[in-house]
Amino acid sequence: MTTSNKIIFDNVSKFYGExxxxxxxxxxxxxGVTSLVGPNGSGKTTLMNLMTGLVRPTQGSISVLGLTPxxxxxxxxxVGYCTQFDSFPKGVSGFSFIYQSLLLRGLLNxxxxxxxxxxxxxxxxxxxxxxxxAGYSKGMRQRIRLAQAIAxxxxxLVLDEPLNGLDPMARAETIALxxxxxxxxxxxxxxxxxxxxxxxxxxxxxLMSYGYVVAEGQIHGVRSEVKEHPMQILVRCGNPGRLASxxxxxxxxxxxKLNNDGKxxxxxxRDADQFYLLLNRIVLEExxxxxxxxxxxxxxxxxxxxxxxxxxxxx
Amino acid sequence: MSQPESSPKSRRDLPWSLxxxxxxxxxxxxxxxxxxxxxxxxIYLLALAPVSIIGLHALLDHNANLEEDTxxxxxxxxxxxxxxxxxACMGLFTWLFRGEIVEKSLHYYFLxxxxxxxxxxxxxxxxxxxxxxxFGGSVLLAFIFMYGHFGAAGRAFIFDGPGLGHLLAYLGxxxxxxxxxxxxFLALSLVFKNPILPGxxxxxxxxxxxxxxxxxxxxxxxxxxxxxxxxxxxxDGIMALFTVVAEPVPAWIAVPGLLCLCGAILVFACFKIxxxxxxxxxx
Numbered sequence: 001m002t003t004s005n006k007i008i009f010d011n012v013s014k015f016y017g018e019x020x021x022x023x024x025x026x027x028x029x030x031x032g033v034t035s036l037v038g039p040n041g042s043g044k045t046t047l048m049n050l051m052t053g054l055v056r057p058t059q060g061s062i063s064v065l066g067l068t069p070x071x072x073x074x075x076x077x078x079v080g081y082c083t084q085f086d087s088f089p090k091g092v093s094g095f096s097f098i099y100q101s102l103l104l105r106g107l108l109n110x111x112x113x114x115x116x117x118x119x120x121x122x123x124x125x126x127x128x129x130x131x132x133x134a135g136y137s138k139g140m141r142q143r144i145r146l147a148q149a150i151a152x153x154x155x156x157l158v159l160d161e162p163l164n165g166l167d168p169m170a171r172a173e174t175i176a177l178x179x180x181x182x183x184x185x186x187x188x189x190x191x192x193x194x195x196x197x198x199x200x201x202x203x204x205x206x207l208m209s210y211g212y213v214v215a216e217g218q219i220h221g222v223r224s225e226v227k228e229h230p231m232q233i234l235v236r237c238g239n240p241g242r243l244a245s246x247x248x249x250x251x252x253x254x255x256x257k258l259n260n261d262g263k264x265x266x267x268x269x270r271d272a273d274q275f276y277l278l279l280n281r282i283v284l285e286e287x288x289x290x291x292x293x294x295x296x297x298x299x300x301x302x303x304x305x306x307x308x309x310x311x312x313x314x315x
Numbered sequence: 316m317s318q319p320e321s322s323p324k325s326r327r328d329l330p331w332s333l334x335x336x337x338x339x340x341x342x343x344x345x346x347x348x349x350x351x352x353x354x355x356x357x358i359y360l361l362a363l364a365p366v367s368i369i370g371l372h373a374l375l376d377h378n379a380n381l382e383e384d385t386x387x388x389x390x391x392x393x394x395x396x397x398x399x400x401x402x403a404c405m406g407l408f409t410w411l412f413r414g415e416i417v418e419k420s421l422h423y424y425f426l427x428x429x430x431x432x433x434x435x436x437x438x439x440x441x442x443x444x445x446x447x448x449x450f451g452g453s454v455l456l457a458f459i460f461m462y463g464h465f466g467a468a469g470r471a472f473i474f475d476g477p478g479l480g481h482l483l484a485y486l487g488x489x490x491x492x493x494x495x496x497x498x499x500f501l502a503l504s505l506v507f508k509n510p511i512l513p514g515x516x517x518x519x520x521x522x523x524x525x526x527x528x529x530x531x532x533x534x535x536x537x538x539x540x541x542x543x544x545x546x547x548x549x550x551d552g553i554m555a556l557f558t559v560v561a562e563p564v565p566a567w568i569a570v571p572g573l574l575c576l577c578g579a580i581l582v583f584a585c586f587k588i589x590x591x592x593x594x595x596x597x598x
Contacts, residue, residue: 016594054422054593073333076428085595087419089344090352103340104427106333148423 004066006030007051007156007187012060014046020211021046025060027216029189032203033182036191037304042208044191045084048158051189052081064156065187077105080154082145084161088133094144095120095129098151105152119151120144124173138165146174156187163192175201199300209308223298229306230254230268232296233275238289240265246282250274266296337429341437342444349407349445358407358446361399362453365391369457373464381465381472385481388461389546392454392485396492396540397522400450404496405514407446409504411438412588419595432585439501439581446493454489458482477545484545491543491573495536498577502584505591525550529561539564539573 007029014021022043036044049055050062053069062068067075088097098119102112120129123143133141142165149157159178163171179201182188192198205222207214215222223231236259237243244256244265252275255268269275272295283290297306349355368391372379415421424434462469462478472478499517503510524535532538541547542564550558564572 049593052426054425056590056592072430073330073428076426079426081426083422085419085422089420089423090348090418100340100344101423101427103343104337104424104429106336106340106428108336 035202038208080149082149119147236291345441408500
């Protein structure tokens with residue numbers, strides 16, 4: 001993959017006076033869905049604003065698909081950004097909000113109208129499109145901003161807390177939309193506090209704390225790097241007691257705990273690969289009937305808790 | 316997803332065409348904001364002030380003298396420049412960017428494939444158009460009221476005498492005032508979070524520019540506007556004691572001189588907006 005297909009932060013720092021925004025960030029984000037995770041004030045929004053040129057780095061450089069915001073005519077053809085500012089130009093309807101932003105892109109009236117309607121339909125806002133935004137609910141305002149961000153068909157979509165204010169149905173639909181966009185080869189950069197939701201769709205995560213990138217990469221890779229917290233694996237089987245006793249004799253198994261329902265065992269191991277090999281051997285040797293084997297803490301939420309801790313913000 | 320803007324119809328390969336269409340889009344949005352918002356009511360009231368005063372004068376004063384009224388009109392126009400046009404431009408042009416920051420909507424402009432310089436020019440032109448239509452219209456109405464009530468003598472003054480020239484000069488001066496103060500207040504709004512204080516400094520500078528050394532007088536918008544006024548008003552009262560008489564500037568220098576000053580201010584504004592960051596909390 002060439003660098004022109006990536007979003008690259010090269011030793012980027014941003015200070016607001018004496019206040020640290022982000023410090024010494026080095027990132028190389030490939031296409032797909034990337035989640036920015038971290039407590040309030042960890043630098044997620046600053047990172048997104050830097051990416052889109054709304055703020056300038058104090059040090060370092062950023063390129064998005066090989067472009068910088070100093071070339072706005074080219075850069076913003078590829079980039080769409082849904083910020084967390086819940087504000088709009090005064091007196092506009094949902095349709096005219098998107099239509100005007102497309103006209104500012106230099107599109108012809110007909111083309112702008114068609115793209116605006118397409119985006120509005122994609123976010124399920126057709127019925128409310130001609131109403132004034134001032135009368136929208138929070139969820140509707142969020143959706144119309146999302147529609148505005150995707151209306152020009154960007155290849156990089158940056159979304160700051162995009163699920164805020166959405167009802168469960170809209171949330172599920174929006175997540176499905178992000179997933180679909182990621183699969184289409186787009187860069188979708190999402191910051192969210194709703195970890196279990198972004199976890200489902202993230203190809204990679206960037207964990208942030210106090211302006212620093214604590215970990216980045218594919219979630220499974222990040223999890224395996226967290227050595228001080230043994231991996232938890234849940235094994236559902238018919239005879240969990242016997243399995244637990246076999247497993248417990250191994251050095252890398254720290255804990256083997258029977259499930260409350262008596263139909264499984266939760267194992268904590270320092271070496272997941274060794275554990276899976278051992279499990280295969282036991283199954284073959286002792287003719288165990290396994291129902292399911294799944295990592296129990298191989299998700300963004302757990303990694304977040306291990307690396308950043310629960311006290312850092314809303315999770 | 317497809318890229319609609321990279322289609323053969325795209326204007327990105329033709330920057331002038333792109334800039335023109337973006338400029339028109341900015342004008343369309345900003346003119347609507349400047350002319351039709353409830354916030355603009357006080358500007359209309361300011362603009363209507365001389366029309367009302369002269370209208371009342373035309374209705375009530377039946378012994379008016381055309382020559383004296385010509386001088387009265389010049390006085391009223393000078394107050395109009397100092398008061399109404401100055402303050403209206405201050406409100407209108409500072410709000411072009413400061414208003415977007417207060418309402419947290421400037422980022423929408425910064426996130427489209429448009430040079431920020433185009434945004435400056437678009438917003439400035441929208442402000443100039445809105446203010447020229449408002450104040451030019453007001454000057455025109457006031458002029459009609461002032462000379463209309465003289466009947467045949469008034470018509471003769473306008474069409475056979477110097478009246479039409481005066482009208483064109485007043486309209487030109489009002490337009491140049493909008494351009495000059497507009498550029499100044501637009502630039503100030505990008506530099507200061509609260510442009511009221513620098514606005515007061517500018518007001519003092521513009522009011523007392525006549526007592527400054529002649530070189531500094533040339534950095535004042537009012538200096539050029541006075542040169543272009545059709546009826547000159549000599550300084551009176553205490554100001555007359557301190558006035559420094561600067562060498563008069565002919566119109567062919569005054570107009571380009573003022574436009575050059577505005578151009579320089581707008582270039583500064585373009586430079587400033589390129590470094591502008593979106594940080595609404597700090598503002």
